[in-house]
Every structure is written in structure tokens, then in C-alpha cells.
Amino acid sequence: MTEDLSTLTARTMDAFGVTAPLDVAGGMTVVSPVTGEAVASLATHSAADTEAAIALANIAFRAWRLVPGPRRGELVRLFAEELRKSKEDLGRMVSIEAGKSPSEGLGEVQEMIDICDFAVGLSRQLYGLTIATERPGHRMMETWHPLGVVGIVTAFNFPCAPWCWNAALALVCGDPVIWKPSEKTPLTALACQAVFDRAVARFGADAPDGLSQVLVGGPDVGAALVESDKVALISATGSTRMGRIVGPKVAARFGKCILELGGNNAGIVCPSADLDMALRAIAFGAMGTAGQRCTTMRRLFVHDSIYDQLVPALKNAYASVSVGNPLESQALVGPLIDAAAFASMQDALTEAAGLGGTVHGGERVSVGPDTAFYAKPALVEMPKQCGPVKRETFAPILYVMKYSDFDEVLELHNDVGGGLSSSIFTTDLREMEVFLSARGSGCGIANVNIGTSGAEIGGAFGGEKETGGGRESGSDAWRAYMRRATNTINYSKNLPLAQGVVFDIG
């Protein structure tokens, strides 16, 4: 590396024109997992700042909701143009703050661009239905209106794309956004905001102040957003632990809530599977991003007739995988986010071994200074699904189990919380269709012959199964950012009621 990470960070943030000081004495420390060194120290927002941001966003809402949808789409189109220009710098910030490889960092920014492009088209398609009414001389239709301020809380492992999945839709739907990024990745958020401000400057005066704001801070800042009845929709991405706190708080004030939470994702490899294809998909899905994707494959059920073919090949892939500094090497596996993540990985492996599991890999790998935490991905052969296998450990651990009966394996597959994404490897049409049917995978994402990770923005993303199916990004996810009104218009001139029509008043 030619320059140290702090200098690289300051130089990259400078390219965004971020004016907030990055060296605030006693501020919130931002640590890069690549080397474990502090790269910035930021001032955090207070409760009063949060209140002021919410007030400003509500003023912005009153103006923005009146701007026609396609014009709102124009702002998002300009934002996508600015993102294209800043792709490399933003991708680098993702690598510095989250420890992702350059291609993953760039891939995350590409997802932002993709959802913006999607949202631009959507801005002309916020359709309501015209509905057949039982009343003569009447017309009934539904209209979709902007909802209000959208509060977005995001996780460290995707420092920018999930914000954009929400923000691009919210903005075309007529809603201002307030973003509370992870306390581990606030710099990427400030950079995104700077890129957005460039789009606003090109757009014109009909974009009100406070259309998009960032609040820097920890869970307390997120909680203030969550508890405010002036925030119409909370979209929170993170652990199920966080979701269990946020969900009831929003429900208690009758707010709307989108929860994108953890994933204990599984794959099933059936006797007819193309094993080369399965091997590649499993290795990438389980080890990529050092197991720190919500869609990482964490459990694998292999039919006993092919277990001795597939699992030794997988063990070889695990033994030979490269672990290294993502900014300096082509390594597939980069760092864990911090010491706590490494400790929870070790705890899970110890527990699995105590339950009869055979652990391959999982040890710490020395890459750079001692302050960085890199680990060899772990493959654990388990006698059955129990203990840590049933929960998400946010680290590269793949639990492998044998199965013999298809119906039984479907039950095991679904017998965990956190079922976000799933896949089956088979060339048997019946197995495939059953897996995708009502009695198949209970997850918001169910794939055939591809791994669990790597969702496209065109479909509704995720929706951890405990909280109910896919929601954010594509498909008709936009409806969550709007409110529906059903309108009935009586154009009759004292027409007699149709026979048999009864009005129930009350």
C-alpha cells in the first residue's frame, strides 16, 4: 500500500467535498477492518439535532409531495448520473469502512445506480386501480399518495446500497428521507449525501431543503428516529436483535415499518444436482465477503448419496481459499468487521464442536497489524441441526449436514428463524417445483441452481421470514412508501338504486 488508510480516507472524502471535520477530538471513532486502525473521528448528532432534522424533513414533505412524480424521478435520474461519476470513490469508501474487495465495493455502488434507474421508470408508474363498483352511477378508484418522512437505519455490511434501495423509491414516491447509517460506516453515508447534494444542485429550486439528511451516531440516534411519530415509515436493516426492539416501538405508535433482518440461509444439494455448479455457488455464497452478507449461505444439506463426492471437494476449496487485505490483494476472503465478530465466530465453533461437529478451518490468519481480524472460513460437519446451526453467526461458517428424505429436509430447512434466502441444487423438476411451492422454502428469496447471495434489485428483496416475505427494492415494494386512498365518485342524477343493493351504514 502506497499511503496509509487515514490519508487514503481523507483524500477520498475530500474528493466528495465533505466538509465535516474527520478528526474531531473525542468524537465517534471510525475504524477500518482492513488494518484495524482508526481512520476518522466524527461528531455525532444529538437528540436535539435529530428532532430538528425530523422537523425540517416534515417541512420538505409538504412541498415535495406536490411535485409531480415524473419530476421527482428526474432528481433520482440526476442522482444516478452523479453516482456513475463517483462510483470508484464510493466503492473505495465501502472497501475502507466495511473491508470489502474493490469489486464488491463497486458492485454495491452499481446496485445503487440500478435501483435509481428502476425508480426513474417507476416515477411514471405509481398506478392505482379503477375498481368495479356495486353502486350505479358511481366510479371507484384508488389513488396512491406520498406517505411522509421515511427514516432509514442501515447495517455495517452494506454501507450504502440498502439506503439507496429505500431512498430512490421514497424520493419518487414523494417522501423525504433521514438516514441513520451504521456507527461502523458513517463516512460512506456522508459521501453518498454529498453525491446526492450535487444532484440537487443540478435539479433546481423545487427540491426543498432537507429532502435527504444523514444523522451520525449509534443506536440511540436510531432509537430517536424510530420513536418519533413524525416519521411515517421506518425501514431498518440489521440484526434480528435490533428488529425485535424496533418493530414493537414503531407498532406502539402505529407507524409503518419495513424490517430487513438477519439470515440463517440454507442450501439443499439433491442427488441429481450439477455438482460443479453447486460447488462454485456454495463456495462463493458461504465464504464471500467473509460470511458477512445477510444472504451468506450458512447451512448446507447434502443428500447422503453424493455427500462423499461434494463435501471433500468443498473442504479442498475451503483449505485453498485466499484470505487477505482486500485493498492490496485479489483475496476472496477479507477481514471480519472487528474483534467481537471474531470472538463470536470462535464461540460458535467451540459450541458446534461440543455438539459433535467436526470443524475444518476457522483459525485466525495474520494479515497486517494485530488490530485487524482475519479468519480462515470454517466448514463444520454436523451430525444434526442444533445449537449454533439454528442461529445466524455473522462470520464465514458453513454447517454441513447429510439428509436422505426430501420431505424431512424441507422441514429442517424451514425449522430456523432468520430464513431470508434459500437455494436448492437439483435437475429434478419435481424437487424444484416443490421447493418453490407453498410447502417449500419459507424464505423471501428461494433460488434454484444458484446460491443464496446476490439478489437483483428488480425483484422484491429479502424480507426475513419471521417478519414476512420480500419487500424492499423492486417489484411492487414502492407501495410501502405511499398511502392508498380509495375514492368513490357519485356522478348519478337521482338514479334509483339497483334492485337488491343494500347499504350498510354504521
Ligand code: NAD
Ligand atoms: P445491528 O443490528 O447491530 O445494527 C444495524 C443498525 O441498527 C445500526 O445502524 C445500529 O446503530 C442500529 N440499531 C441498533 N440497535 C438499535 C435500536 N435499538 N434502535 C434503533 N436502531 C438501532 O446490525 P449490524 O451488525 O450492523 O449488521 C449485521 C446484521 O444485519 C446481520 O444480522 C445481517 O444479516 C443483517 N443485514 C440484513 C440485511 C437485509 O437486507 N435483510 C442486509 C444487511 C445486513
